[in-house]
Amino acid sequence: MKLQGSCHCRAVRFTVDSHTPYPYxxxxxxxxxxxxxxxxxxxxxxxxxxxxxxxxxxHVTQFRARIxxxxxxxGTLSPGRRHFCAKCGSALWVADPRWPxxxxxxxxxxxxxxxxxxxxxxxxxxxxAKWCAIPEGRGHSHFREYPKEGIADWHAKRxxxxx
Ligand SMILES: [Zn+2]
Numbered sequence: 001m002k003l004q005g006s007c008h009c010r011a012v013r014f015t016v017d018s019h020t021p022y023p024y025x026x027x028x029x030x031x032x033x034x035x036x037x038x039x040x041x042x043x044x045x046x047x048x049x050x051x052x053x054x055x056x057x058x059h060v061t062q063f064r065a066r067i068x069x070x071x072x073x074x075g076t077l078s079p080g081r082r083h084f085c086a087k088c089g090s091a092l093w094v095a096d097p098r099w100p101x102x103x104x105x106x107x108x109x110x111x112x113x114x115x116x117x118x119x120x121x122x123x124x125x126x127x128x129a130k131w132c133a134i135p136e137g138r139g140h141s142h143f144r145e146y147p148k149e150g151i152a153d154w155h156a157k158r159x160x161x162x163x
Contacts, residue, residue, distance in 0.1 A: 001162045003047060005109040007085035007092060012056040014092070016047035016103060019162050020155045023107035024117035025147075028128035031065045035082060036091035036106055040132035041122070043107040044094060045114070046151040052093075052103050061086040118158070123147060 001021055006013045023043045032042035054060065063082045068075035080096045094104040107114060122134050123143040134142065141147075155161045 001112070003045075003105065003110050003112045003114075005092065005105055006111055007059075007088050007090035007109065009085065009088035009090075011059040011087045012054065012085045012090075012092060014052060014054045014105075016053070016093075016105060017051040018045060018047040018105075020046045020151050021110075021114050021162055022117040022155060022160055023114050024119065024154065025121045025123055025151070027124050028122065028132060028134070029124035030127050031078070031082070032124075033127075033129060035063065035065075035084070036108065040129050042091065044104040045107055045110070047093075047103050047105055049095065049101055049103045059086050060084070060092065115160075115162075118160075121147060121154075 001018055002015055003018050003021060004015050023045050026041040026043055028041045033040055036042035060083050063084065064080070065078040066075045067078050079098055080094050082094050083092045084090060085092060090109060091106045092109050093106060119139040119141070120135065121141045121143060124145055125134060125142055126144045128134065136142070
């Protein structure tokens with residue numbers, strides 16, 4: 001399915017093809033929370049990098065987070081590149097050179113109606129803010145960090161891959 005996305009001020013618009021458009025994974029890591037997650041989490045879906053087409057490229061800026069461990073004051077730069085609009089600050093997509101075939105748009109940037117996920121995963125809960133009420137019960141699975149099951153596998157296993 002072709003997804004259309006944009007930032008809030010519309011300086012940046014993009015399209016990307018996705019077979020995996022269900023926004024089922026809520027990430028509570030501190031980077032998502034600070035940069036894109038007003039509710040304490042952000043949701044990324046997955047599209048095919050080679051189909052990404054961007055209008056207003058000059059307004060797109062990248063951010064690479066510095067990840068600090070407990071005994072590691074300087075930290076290391078995250079390989080993930082968080083793309084956002086320099087004019088309005090909207091989070092747009094993440095690209096990571098470790099997975100060059102894919103691009104990970106923020107569900108919040110997508111204008112095309114996305115399919116509603118039949119279940120959700122709450123991930124990176126070791127880093128969640130204390131004030132976050134994490135949804136639980138039927139239809140919710142919790143993970144301290146990333147789940148082993150990737151976005152493509154999640155869709156395939158549930159027969160939700162979109163042709
Ligand atoms: Zn903008």
